[in-house]
Amino acid sequence: MKTIRETVDVLVAGGGTAGHVAALQAAREGLRTAVIEAGSMLGGTMTAGGVAMPNHFFSRHGPVVQGIPWQLYCQSKEVQGLPVPDWTKRRPVETPGYYSYINVPVYAAVAEEAALKAGLWLHYHEFISEVQAQGDFWEVTSLGRGTRRITTARELIDCTGDSDVVRALGLPVMYDDIRQPGSLQYKIEGIEHEEIWEKEVQAIYEEAVAAGLIEKGDFAYPNILPFKEFLDRGGHNCSHIYEADTSSSEGQTKANIEGRSRMLRMFRFLRSSIPGCERAAIKTMAPFALARETYRTLGEYVISKKDFLEARDFPDGVCNAFNYVDMHSREQGCELTFHSEDTLLPLVPFRALIPKGSSRLTVAGRIVSAERFALAGVRAQCTCMAMGQAMGAAAALAVKKKLPSRDIPSLDIVALTVEHGAVPLQG
Numbered sequence: 001m002k003t004i005r006e007t008v009d010v011l012v013a014g015g016g017t018a019g020h021v022a023a024l025q026a027a028r029e030g031l032r033t034a035v036i037e038a039g040s041m042l043g044g045t046m047t048a049g050g051v052a053m054p055n056h057f058f059s060r061h062g063p064v065v066q067g068i069p070w071q072l073y074c075q076s077k078e079v080q081g082l083p084v085p086d087w088t089k090r091r092p093v094e095t096p097g098y099y100s101y102i103n104v105p106v107y108a109a110v111a112e113e114a115a116l117k118a119g120l121w122l123h124y125h126e127f128i129s130e131v132q133a134q135g136d137f138w139e140v141t142s143l144g145r146g147t148r149r150i151t152t153a154r155e156l157i158d159c160t161g162d163s164d165v166v167r168a169l170g171l172p173v174m175y176d177d178i179r180q181p182g183s184l185q186y187k188i189e190g191i192e193h194e195e196i197w198e199k200e201v202q203a204i205y206e207e208a209v210a211a212g213l214i215e216k217g218d219f220a221y222p223n224i225l226p227f228k229e230f231l232d233r234g235g236h237n238c239s240h241i242y243e244a245d246t247s248s249s250e251g252q253t254k255a256n257i258e259g260r261s262r263m264l265r266m267f268r269f270l271r272s273s274i275p276g277c278e279r280a281a282i283k284t285m286a287p288f289a290l291a292r293e294t295y296r297t298l299g300e301y302v303i304s305k306k307d308f309l310e311a312r313d314f315p316d317g318v319c320n321a322f323n324y325v326d327m328h329s330r331e332q333g334c335e336l337t338f339h340s341e342d343t344l345l346p347l348v349p350f351r352a353l354i355p356k357g358s359s360r361l362t363v364a365g366r367i368v369s370a371e372r373f374a375l376a377g378v379r380a381q382c383t384c385m386a387m388g389q390a391m392g393a394a395a396a397l398a399v400k401k402k403l404p405s406r407d408i409p410s411l412d413i414v415a416l417t418v419e420h421g422a423v424p425l426q427g
């Protein structure tokens with residue numbers, strides 16, 4: 001095995017939803033920045049994972065997340081020859097925000113092109129396995145096929161989705177026995193929708209559930225949606241894997257197997273029992289199952305349910321966290337909680353992105369320090385990307401000022417992200 005040594009200013013652990021934006025922000029400030037990514041592309045859950053639906057760039061009242069995430073989104077639309085939807089002409093019906101969709105291959109390639117242009121060092125197919133503090137530097141070991149890389153970095157941003165760096169350092173994390181279910185993304189096409197009658201397919205579905213042909217979670221949302229919705233979406237983002245824990249290869253393997261077996265069961269059921277599905281075909285399947293929550297970082301502050309629902313005006317806010325609370329469970333399926341007024345705009349405080357008792361280390365993404373209920377609102381992709389941009393800015397300022405990132409004033413972090421197109425915070 002070859003050992004490679006590398007020295008950078010900023011190392012981003014995980015190039016997923018939060019990580020690719022964090023790394024781009026630091027690199028665009030001229031810092032030597034590297035990304036260690038276990039998978040094969042940038043974007044994580046929103047690309048390779050198949051959840052290609054970043055919520056929310058806009059609320060009904062204006063932009064809430066812009067900056068680097070919005071630039072990449074717009075560039076990907078341009079490559080596709082598609083107009084960027086004008087938010088002032090959108091008509092939100094079910095939620096106070098605007099859904100967006102990305103084309104996975106285009107977005108992943110556009111993000112990668114932007115990363116290379118910014119001078120980012122990309123290391124795919126490597127897992128971070130060890131992290132040690134060496135004086136004012138981190139020494140991070142990552143392992144890939146035939147490669148052992150030892151990276152020395154001044155600032156480290158954990159964007160692994162499972163607090164891998166924080167756990168490797170033995171810092172405190174939060175992990176609940178009851179967690180939201182995960183999911184495997186797939187898409188069934190070839191359904192003849194004109195042959196589908198809502199009440200008929202509902203009856204067929206309920207009989208199959210009663211007969212044990214389909215299991216709870218194969219269609220995750222019977223509490224809020226008719227079964228016809230599963231057919232309309234071709235099963236995409238419609239199944240649950242209970243207590244999925246993808247934070248280890250063992251848990252990931254178990255979740256993959258359960259996700260694929262649920263997909264097959266539904267496909268067989270559709271083909272054999274639903275009129276109009278005789279010629280249906282599974283067209284796409286993500287290569288791995290996803291978790292909604294595993295290990296969250298215990299930060300210097302924990303965002304509470306009250307903070308999120310009342311949109312507490314944190315003095316150290318670094319980005320907006322506009323979303324409703326999207327809580328999934330085995331018992332209920334899915335429960336949505338909306339803010340009392342759609343003008344309320346929650347914030348992510350800097351302290352929730354600093355692991356308790358740490359220095360020169362921040363986190364971004366779904367591992368933000370938050371209570372479970374609050375996390376079910378804060379974990380939306382646009383917020384994860386905005387947290388990433390803010391922590392990329394914090395790391396960049398820290399290296400330039402020769403200070404630990406935790407000592408950088410949040411106002412300076414916000415100011416730098418605003419220079420890079422982010423939305424200025426209210427208040």
Ligand SMILES: Cc1cc2nc3c(=O)[nH]c(=O)nc-3n(C[C@H](O)[C@H](O)[C@H](O)COP(=O)(O)OP(=O)(O)OC[C@H]3O[C@@H](n4cnc5c(N)ncnc54)[C@H](O)[C@@H]3O)c2cc1C
Binds near residue numbers: 051054159164292
């Ligand atoms: C089923 C499901 C549906 C969802 N639906 C929506 C939706 O419709 N809209 C929305 O906005 N949000 C949605 N979300 C929430 C949102 O997608 C996630 O909260 C968000 O993408 C998490 O981003 P992240 O950066 O924290 O993690 P990820 O995007 O998962 O990125 C983590 C990255 O770190 C890498 N990694 C992990 N460990 C290591 C390691 N040791 N070394 C190197 N690399 C590592 C991984 O390969 C991955 O690329 C959904 C989530 C799920 C699971």
